[in-house]
Amino acid sequence: MTAVAEQRLTSKAFLLFGGLLIWAAHFMLVYSVNAVVCARGLQDLRVLGAGLIPFTVAIATLVALAAASRLLWVGSGWLGPLRGEPHDDRASAFLRQVSIALALLSMVAIFLTALPSFVVVPCG
Amino acid sequence: MTVVGDRSEERLAERKPARRFPNEVPRPESELDELRKPWIPPRGWRIVSAVNNTYVGLAYIATGLIIFILAGVLAVLMRTQLATPQNDLIGYALYNQLFTMHGTMMMFLFAVPIVEAFAVLLMPNILGTRELPFPRLSAYAFWIYAFGSLAFFFTLFFGVAPDTGWFMYTPLSDARYSPGINADMWLLGIGFIEIAAIAGAIEIIVGFAKTRAPGMSIDRIPVFAWAMLIFALMIVFAFPALILGTILLEIERALGWPFFMAEKGGDPLLWQHLFWFFGHPEVYIIFIPAAGMVSTILPAMAATPLVGHRLVVLALITMGVISFGLWVHHMYATGLPQLSLGFFSAASMSVAIASGIQVFAWIATIASGRLKLKTPALFIVGFLIVFTMGGLTGVMVASVPFDLQVHDTYFVVAHFHYVLVGGMVLPVLAAIYYWYPTVSQKQLSERVGRWVFGLFFIGLNATFFTMHITGLMGMPRRVYTYLSVMDWDVLNLISTIGAYMMAAAIALLVLDIVRTFRFSFSDTVGNIWDAGTLEWMRTYTYGTRSIPEVDSRYPLWTRPELSDETDEGRYYLPGTLTGRREALVTSPIDARPVYVMQVPGPHWGPFLAGIATTIFFYLLTFKLVLPAVFFGVVAVALILWWVWDLDHGPVRRPAHIGGGLVLPVYTSGSVNHSWWGTVTLLLVQGAFFTCLVFSYFFLWLVNPHSWPPPGVSMPSLAWPAVAAALYAASSAAIFFAGRALARPSSGALQLLFPSALLLFAAAVGVQVYSEWQTGLRPTQHSYGAMVYLFGALQGFLGGVLLVMAGFTMARSLAGKLDAVRRVTFDNTMLLWHYATAQGLVAVGIVSLFPRALG
Numbered sequence: 001m002t003a004v005a006e007q008r009l010t011s012k013a014f015l016l017f018g019g020l021l022i023w024a025a026h027f028m029l030v031y032s033v034n035a036v037v038c039a040r041g042l043q044d045l046r047v048l049g050a051g052l053i054p055f056t057v058a059i060a061t062l063v064a065l066a067a068a069s070r071l072l073w074v075g076s077g078w079l080g081p082l083r084g085e086p087h088d089d090r091a092s093a094f095l096r097q098v099s100i101a102l103a104l105l106s107m108v109a110i111f112l113t114a115l116p117s118f119v120v121v122p123c124g
Numbered sequence: 125m126t127v128v129g130d131r132s133e134e135r136l137a138e139r140k141p142a143r144r145f146p147n148e149v150p151r152p153e154s155e156l157d158e159l160r161k162p163w164i165p166p167r168g169w170r171i172v173s174a175v176n177n178t179y180v181g182l183a184y185i186a187t188g189l190i191i192f193i194l195a196g197v198l199a200v201l202m203r204t205q206l207a208t209p210q211n212d213l214i215g216y217a218l219y220n221q222l223f224t225m226h227g228t229m230m231m232f233l234f235a236v237p238i239v240e241a242f243a244v245l246l247m248p249n250i251l252g253t254r255e256l257p258f259p260r261l262s263a264y265a266f267w268i269y270a271f272g273s274l275a276f277f278f279t280l281f282f283g284v285a286p287d288t289g290w291f292m293y294t295p296l297s298d299a300r301y302s303p304g305i306n307a308d309m310w311l312l313g314i315g316f317i318e319i320a321a322i323a324g325a326i327e328i329i330v331g332f333a334k335t336r337a338p339g340m341s342i343d344r345i346p347v348f349a350w351a352m353l354i355f356a357l358m359i360v361f362a363f364p365a366l367i368l369g370t371i372l373l374e375i376e377r378a379l380g381w382p383f384f385m386a387e388k389g390g391d392p393l394l395w396q397h398l399f400w401f402f403g404h405p406e407v408y409i410i411f412i413p414a415a416g417m418v419s420t421i422l423p424a425m426a427a428t429p430l431v432g433h434r435l436v437v438l439a440l441i442t443m444g445v446i447s448f449g450l451w452v453h454h455m456y457a458t459g460l461p462q463l464s465l466g467f468f469s470a471a472s473m474s475v476a477i478a479s480g481i482q483v484f485a486w487i488a489t490i491a492s493g494r495l496k497l498k499t500p501a502l503f504i505v506g507f508l509i510v511f512t513m514g515g516l517t518g519v520m521v522a523s524v525p526f527d528l529q530v531h532d533t534y535f536v537v538a539h540f541h542y543v544l545v546g547g548m549v550l551p552v553l554a555a556i557y558y559w560y561p562t563v564s565q566k567q568l569s570e571r572v573g574r575w576v577f578g579l580f581f582i583g584l585n586a587t588f589f590t591m592h593i594t595g596l597m598g599m600p601r602r603v604y605t606y607l608s609v610m611d612w613d614v615l616n617l618i619s620t621i622g623a624y625m626m627a628a629a630i631a632l633l634v635l636d637i638v639r640t641f642r643f644s645f646s647d648t649v650g651n652i653w654d655a656g657t658l659e660w661m662r663t664y665t666y667g668t669r670s671i672p673e674v675d676s677r678y679p680l681w682t683r684p685e686l687s688d689e690t691d692e693g694r695y696y697l698p699g700t701l702t703g704r705r706e707a708l709v710t711s712p713i714d715a716r717p718v719y720v721m722q723v724p725g726p727h728w729g730p731f732l733a734g735i736a737t738t739i740f741f742y743l744l745t746f747k748l749v750l751p752a753v754f755f756g757v758v759a760v761a762l763i764l765w766w767v768w769d770l771d772h773g774p775v776r777r778p779a780h781i782g783g784g785l786v787l788p789v790y791t792s793g794s795v796n797h798s799w800w801g802t803v804t805l806l807l808v809q810g811a812f813f814t815c816l817v818f819s820y821f822f823l824w825l826v827n828p829h830s831w832p833p834p835g836v837s838m839p840s841l842a843w844p845a846v847a848a849a850l851y852a853a854s855s856a857a858i859f860f861a862g863r864a865l866a867r868p869s870s871g872a873l874q875l876l877f878p879s880a881l882l883l884f885a886a887a888v889g890v891q892v893y894s895e896w897q898t899g900l901r902p903t904q905h906s907y908g909a910m911v912y913l914f915g916a917l918q919g920f921l922g923g924v925l926l927v928m929a930g931f932t933m934a935r936s937l938a939g940k941l942d943a944v945r946r947v948t949f950d951n952t953m954l955l956w957h958y959a960t961a962q963g964l965v966a967v968g969i970v971s972l973f974p975r976a977l978g
Binding site: 016017020021023024027030031034035036038039040053089090091093094095097098101102105108109112113115116117120121122123124 | 341342343344434435437438441442445446448449460461462463464466467469470471473474477478713714825826828
């Protein structure tokens with residue numbers, strides 16, 4: 001692998017954590033929104049007929065799942081063979097496989113995080 | 125060595141035919157002597173100045189085991205007290221100190237340091253490098269740990285040991301309810317372990333990325349190294365929360381700035397958030413390296429590759445991240461909104477998926493091979509049983525309604541001991557038995573080992589399984605005695621007998637170590653397990669004779685003759701290029717050789733700085749500020765002393781290391797290992813600042829309509845605008861200083877650095893004075909305390925920049941800094957720009973947020 005290819009791959013390796021970072025951002029957002037809404041007594045506000053928290057969590061979850069699936073979709077391409085390197089490059093394949101699996105696992109975690117919003121009273 | 129057992133097709137396919145080696149043999153006669161000379165360790169009492177990873181790693185493990193024994197003795201004392209109802213052996217005051225010290229020592233002074241110690245000892249050999257990048261930093265981390273932790277233990281004999289529990293909840297730990305210095309002992313006394321842990325983490329992260337054997341591409345890195353990487357990254361992001369918490373509480377205790385006092389706008393729950401944001405990942409910080417050990421030991425014991433290597437790496441990464449979303453599951457009983465608890469319950473379930481993947485991978489590995497039931501394997505089987513049981517009760521307490529029932533009972537004590545002793549102590553005992561042959565001429569006795577395992581395993585279950593039942597029967601934790609009418613007598617007695625069995629097991633192990641340990645680098649027992657990873661090659665003070673090329677995850681299985689070939693000098697860098705200690709730096713992804721790193725050798729700085737740092741922290745505990753400052757300055761001076769000779773520059777032209785590769789002996793910029801170390805340190809600082817911002821928003825949330833509090837006016841926006849401009853100008857001066865490096869004789873550097881310092885100091889001054897002139901004081905309300913803390917943090921960074929600027933200018937004046945030899949400048953520049961960015965964010969938050977949402 002050339003030095004340039006290696007450098008590009010190094011920066012892309014950080015995207016290994018992409019799915020989990022989306023999970024973290026989603027988690028912090030829904031937790032913060034719930035904390036602020038409950039602390040400021042805004043839980044009875046309604047948006048488009050839904051409670052403020054379920055509505056916000058639903059939107060945030062859709063965005064997070066969309067971002068993670070985008071990661072999944074481009075995952076097969078971004079770590080594919082780079083210019084001037086052999087197609088059977090094992091390091092790239094390893095990164096790609098782990099990234100895709102992590103994105104999938106993150107989607108499950110995002111879904112699980114969102115689930116309580118629709119069955120538990122927000123500020124009980 | 126022969127290839128034994130049921131090898132997978134993949135591994136057989138990787139077996140390589142005869143190859144062309146990077147270097148020809150026989151090697152020149154003088155080459156070996158030249159290589160050996162710089163690595164000769166200091167003799168006699170000078171050994172304390174040694175920095176070799178083997179010496180430091182072994183001393184680290186030994187100290188960790190001593191702490192384990194001391195903390196274990198405290199546990200045995202507690203169990204003796206609880207053996208019978210209404211026992212008057214130990215009073216409540218001492219009992220409080222015992223459980224606080226037991227928890228603190230086991231969590232901070234044993235669990236984290238000993239896995240870091242294993243990393244220091246084993247990582248170089250597992251990665252196939254002569255040395256990790258920052259050996260003096262590792263040595264310093266060891267010495268502050270050794271001095272600090274032993275001093276911490278001896279506080280027990282003076283009645284000043286902390287006594288408010290290992291998580292130091294406020295308000296019990298604040299100055300009103302804990303007026304003595306016991307709490308300060310905890311807050312400042314463990315300061316050193318925070319430094320040691322972070323220093324070790326930097327070493328591990330950069331070592332993982334930069335110093336692997338050629339060919340050890342990212343898909344071939346052993347799981348042990350992956351686990352240590354995740355462990356180190358978790359320290360980088362979790363420890364800052366604890367550091368911030370301890371600083372806030374100590375400032376509140378010493379200076380009266382109200383962060384946790386509810387009557388002044390603080391909130392005791394802030395402490396719990398900060399503590400558990402560290403504390404829950406801490407459980408994984410302890411478990412993940414242990415899991416890495418299991419994943420490394422198991423293939424050797426089962427004579428087959430680890431099943432699901434990729435999935436195990438995935439599980440480690442997942443646990444490393446998701447465990448940060450679990451902290452509130454220690455706070456289910458604090459009255460947080462139900463839905464918030466639901467989020468954390470969901471995260472707890474998510475992390476169980478990752479844990480499950482690992483457990484199934486281990487079971488599948490055992491099933492696909494033939495497990496040799498030697499002592500390490502026994503401990504691993506014990507680990508699988510105990511840890512799985514602890515995991516199951518973990519899922520139970522992750523469920524909010526169940527947790528509320530067993531909160532603060534012995535059920536919780538049983539759960540976390542199953543997880544911690546099962547998940548960490550058993551693998552560490554397996555690791556001791558497994559890797560002992562790499563450092564000793566004699567192996568531990570297999571017969572004694574079976575007794576150690578049997579006593580420990582039965583004792584562990586006798587001690588802790590019974591606690592599930594006493595917990596469900598309502599026995600609260602941390603009580604120093606109980607009444608006979610509660611019917612807890614028999615269960616407690618069984619628990620105590622179990623504790624004595626565990627103590628007997630450890631005593632047997634220690635006796636066996638004393639009987640068999642004969643330290644050696646090269647004349648060791650050797651690869652008695654027929655393991656496939658690189659740490660089983662023949663090594664010397666300088667590591668392996670030449671740096672091997674790796675072509676699989678188990679190089680010694682695919683190429684059994686690798687150790688002999690390496691020993692003949694056939695691979696890379698069989699000698700020395702510079703006459704100094706050296707290591708081969710490879711690229712982070714595909715492990716392609718990039719440059720030859722000049723590795724620092726023995727030095728008195730780490731040892732002496734370790735002493736000075738420990739004295740600094742303990743003098744602060746006793747409020748002896750001026751002497752403390754003196755020793756703080758001495759510690760910094762000693763660190764600068766050892767750093768002074770790290771950057772040798774390009775002492776020679778690029779040279780051949782074998783295989784037609786011509787490598788430089790010096791680099792700068794983002795390729796350099798020092799650059800990576802500084803960036804990692806900035807991640808620590810960034811995590812610390814993020815926790816501070818979180819604390820600011822948290823206190824805003826609990827102070828509706830009083831942020832700022834009534835009667836406090838905010839400074840006009842002109843002040844923060846000036847502060848921001850000064851910060852930016854300061855960084856601009858450093859930017860131009862970088863350009864001036866090309867003309868070292870121009871004197872511009874000597875002009876720009878002081879200018880940048882003055883601008884930075886002026887920015888901090890404006891930031892703080894703008895608040896002061898409004899009449900705001902830090903002791904009135906949590907708002908003022910937070911505002912001044914942002915200023916104080918910038919002031920601290922300014923102090924660090926002062927030292928680094930002085931050091932950089934001194935190197936320039938000494939002719940050790942120019943456009944090529946610029947690593948010192950690059951590090952200072954990175955910190956400078958970071959400090960500016962942090963200042964701008966702080967000024968923005970403090971001046972704009974209250975206007976928008978206060």
